[in-house]
Amino acid sequence: MPELPEVETIAADLRPHLVGRTVVRCELLFPTIVRHPEPELFIDSVVGMRISSVGRRGKYILIRLVDDLMLVVHLGMSGQLRLVEPSTPLATHTHATLNLDDGMQLRYRDPRRFGRLLLGTEAALLDSKAMPPLGPEPIDPGFGADDMYQRFRRRKAKLKAILLDQSTIAGVGNIYADESLHRARLRPDRIAGSLSKKSVRRLHESLRESLLVAIQNRGSSVDTYRDAWGEFGGQQERLLVYGRAGEPCFTCGRPLSLVRIAGRSSVFCRRCQR
């Protein structure tokens, strides 16, 4: 499922092909995938707009248009954003298409429909609660271990739950939460507020490392993730614990444990992670 590294890969792939392009046509095959504003207004507003930049915030892809307007894409569990020739056969569960002035077509496909499309100024999207306030970017050099320590202090929830909380840190999902906790040798059920500064520093570094390596490898194609060209990522073969419950820990050889925390499966090594 798409988390920060996967979303970053797609945004970076699309950027050189989208910036400077104008949207000439928009079709919503499943209008309820648009959560803001009303689908008709969404279409009216996006058509004719020129794309000025493509960015990412947490797990959101931000396609900036003129006049501070943003087309925001959240891929949810199974969302895919692809740039194709319009003659390409339409895949099942394609919910929206955007034609560009260079003849290409941007398509949004999402079998499980947990994803969504938004359009508006940043302020309007925040005000309408269409987009929630997000915590800092974990790979931003300005986000240090001390910041993380302050955010974890006094929190009584388990580490795994805190890492998944987008308002505490943006962009981390189940894959990279498990991966970074393993690298940091911390149990996912540790109470976040109980960590020493030293442990938080280790987790901070591990999280950055997990995410940056995954970006280098173009993300993890577990489940349905594909990049903007429909290609697989490379990180799924290099994951240390995610999806490996029962298999031997690469460090100590002990079978990896599976527990449920905050309704999510969590894989970890009982020997290496204390």
Place this chain on the structure above:
DNA sequence: TTAAATTCCTGTAAGC
């Protein structure tokens, strides 16, 4: 205020 549980949704895989 915070944390945990529930809900949405469909493809996939396990089990009978």
Place this chain on the structure above:
DNA sequence: TGCTTACAGGAATTTA
């Protein structure tokens, strides 16, 4: 072989 059932999870919403 073919059907049923459980499971996967991001985040909004509800409950405690």
